[in-house]
Amino acid sequence: MRILVDTNLLVRAAITPDGLARKLLRCIEKGEEHVLIISSYLLGEVADGLHRPRIQAQWPISDQEIQVYCRSLSEVGEEVPVRPLAPVIRDSKDQAVIEAAVAGRANVICTGDAHFYLSPAKEFLEQHGISVVNDRGLLALFETEG
Numbered sequence: 001m002r003i004l005v006d007t008n009l010l011v012r013a014a015i016t017p018d019g020l021a022r023k024l025l026r027c028i029e030k031g032e033e034h035v036l037i038i039s040s041y042l043l044g045e046v047a048d049g050l051h052r053p054r055i056q057a058q059w060p061i062s063d064q065e066i067q068v069y070c071r072s073l074s075e076v077g078e079e080v081p082v083r084p085l086a087p088v089i090r091d092s093k094d095q096a097v098i099e100a101a102v103a104g105r106a107n108v109i110c111t112g113d114a115h116f117y118l119s120p121a122k123e124f125l126e127q128h129g130i131s132v133v134n135d136r137g138l139l140a141l142f143e144t145e146g
Helices: 007-015 020-030 040-051 051-058 063-074 092-103 121-127 133-146
Strands: 003-004 035-038 108-110 131-133
Touching: 003 020, 003 092, 007 020, 007 035, 007 040, 007 051, 007 063, 007 108, 020 035, 020 133, 035 063, 035 092, 040 051, 040 063, 040 092, 063 092, 092 108, 092 121, 108 133, 131 133
Parallel strands: 003 035, 003 108, 108 131
Antiparallel strands: none
């Protein structure tokens, strides 16, 4: 399964090593049949998210640790070149997720963002064979495989 994990979940995986988001990353990494789809834009968003003052106040992470984490995501995942698509979702950051998913031929986008579950994004993704699930939904998919 080719999986794009939304940046919010990737940030959560970095700050909560025993949390569900990190567990999902481990499942992707361990499963030979799974590929994490990533783009340079998404890696930048993860780094920006980890540098946010409210994140740093609660989970201080050094610049070096952020670089190592982003590099490990890039090494574990398949970094895809992204081409702009006609907008199908209002938020440009969400549009970047969709563009990376299409470029990486993702089967699944894992996100809790409600915009992905609404028209026209939902229909666009379905036309490209991409399902949208939240973190618990992705875990359920992994559990049914095993």
